[in-house]
Amino acid sequence: MDFALSDEQEALAEAERAWLTKNDPIAARRPGIDDGPARTTPAGVRHLAESGLIGLLTSDMGGTHVDLAVLVEEHGRAGSPLPVAELAIAARLLEQLDHPAFGATESGAELVVPALASLENPAVHAQIDGGQLRLSGTTAPVTGLIDAHSILFVATTDTGTEAAAVVPVDAVSIHTLDTLDLTRSWSVADVDLTLEEGTWSALQPGTVTFVHDALATFRAMDALGAAARLVDMTVEYAGQRTQFDQPIASFQAIKHHCANMALSVEAARAALWAAAVALDGDDADTRTRAVSAAAAFTGDGASSTAQTALQVHGGIGFTWEHDVHLLIRRIKVDELLDGSVSYHRRRLAAA
Numbered sequence: 001m002d003f004a005l006s007d008e009q010e011a012l013a014e015a016e017r018a019w020l021t022k023n024d025p026i027a028a029r030r031p032g033i034d035d036g037p038a039r040t041t042p043a044g045v046r047h048l049a050e051s052g053l054i055g056l057l058t059s060d061m062g063g064t065h066v067d068l069a070v071l072v073e074e075h076g077r078a079g080s081p082l083p084v085a086e087l088a089i090a091a092r093l094l095e096q097l098d099h100p101a102f103g104a105t106e107s108g109a110e111l112v113v114p115a116l117a118s119l120e121n122p123a124v125h126a127q128i129d130g131g132q133l134r135l136s137g138t139t140a141p142v143t144g145l146i147d148a149h150s151i152l153f154v155a156t157t158d159t160g161t162e163a164a165a166v167v168p169v170d171a172v173s174i175h176t177l178d179t180l181d182l183t184r185s186w187s188v189a190d191v192d193l194t195l196e197e198g199t200w201s202a203l204q205p206g207t208v209t210f211v212h213d214a215l216a217t218f219r220a221m222d223a224l225g226a227a228a229r230l231v232d233m234t235v236e237y238a239g240q241r242t243q244f245d246q247p248i249a250s251f252q253a254i255k256h257h258c259a260n261m262a263l264s265v266e267a268a269r270a271a272l273w274a275a276a277v278a279l280d281g282d283d284a285d286t287r288t289r290a291v292s293a294a295a296a297f298t299g300d301g302a303s304s305t306a307q308t309a310l311q312v313h314g315g316i317g318f319t320w321e322h323d324v325h326l327l328i329r330r331i332k333v334d335e336l337l338d339g340s341v342s343y344h345r346r347r348l349a350a351a
Contacts (some may be wrong), residue, residue: 003273005070013070019047020078026323029079029183037176037185038081040111040147048082049108057092058106065214065279069272072218076225076334079183079326083144085218086113089211090152093164097201101150101166111148112166114211115139115189117155119339124191126155126163131197133163138190141337145169145187146176153191154203154211162208165200167193181333183326206284213291216338217275220298223334224268226327227302230309231261233324237313248312257308264301271297289351296344299335306331 005013029038048054053071056063072085087105090112094102104110117124118140127134135153145151151172153165173190235258238249248254271294278290306328310317317324335341 003277005066005273009067009070012067013074016071016074017077020074020080023047025078025080025082026183026326029081029326033182037146038183039185040082040144044080044082045108045111048084048087049106053084054087054108055091055095055106056088058095064276065217066273066276069218069221069276072221073225073228073269076222076330077229079226079323079330081144081184083113083184085215085222086142086144087111089214090114093152093154093207093211094166097164097203099166099201110150111144112150112152113142113144113148114152114154114215115142115145116153116208116211116215119212119216120343124153124155126157128157128159128161128163133157133165133195133200134193135165135195136192138188141177141179141186141188143184143186145174145189146185151189154208156208162203162205163200164203164207165195167191167195179333180329183330184333186333209284210279210287212338213275213287214279216295216344217272217279217291219334219338220268220295220302221272221276223302223331224265224272224298226330226334227261227268227305228265230306230324230327231258231265234258234261234309234312237316241314254312257312261305261308264305268294268298268301285351289348292339292344292348292351295339296341296348299341299344302331303335 023043052061055061056068068085068088075082075084091102091105093114094105094112101110101112105112116139124135124137124139135155148169150166150168153167156162171193174187175190176185176187179186238254238258239247241248275290275294278287281287310324310328313324316322
């Protein structure tokens, strides 16, 4: 596939990186890192709303999944707690459903995040009885859920019908998880609701799979951003650290490590761009193959890059004060959610 980012997409990435550099999420997280999970900030939400990023995928903005991908990579690089992809995906679905919450969501006045059943251990059950929709069970982990106002449940019923419903967070039980990731909050929702006719909507067939594919792509893109930052940090450190009166960057073994890390990141970026392009296309089979190939390759490669970065940093990389461990933690959680590496390999083999 012949593909490159446009000048506009490059500018979008640069502008977002500049904002994240000015409002460094990891520096902001450090003082309260032991006090609880990372939270979205009013300033961050205001930035996403005022710049139109929440509504990026809507018809008015006309953005693409490739546009969203370059933003997600920057937020992964910065260790941002903002659920950029989740908010954009929810806004797109709300627009398609012509839901009353769409306007407030796009403006940032109301945060809505999508929630689905886990891909590998589904625990959400949906059933249509007459005009009622019955939802029960526990969702897959969702980032930013503790700061959301509403949840957009997307589920496949026992008869195969796909349905969506916007539910206030106070109508469900939210359980915040203790995970390796200290830069984001992760929560699950326990739901046991009966929704009357008119309070839920039927979806086009294939929507649930599409949302799963989008989340898997952007979860891997987030890991890519963190891995890319680790490459930069490792190269910089290797050029400064000396042994035997020589920068360790001059040692052949270190050169090979850094080259392998850079190669892994660039290859994963190409695969993820292909997945994002497929999300904007109409061929579901092509999308399935592209997404699972990218998710599996990036999950494995980003994790290996993180371990190599830790090895090259040596003792300082193990310290609490250094940012290496925060990015590694983020990558390891990304590797497991929205389909593990093994899940996507099995899916790709069956495609």
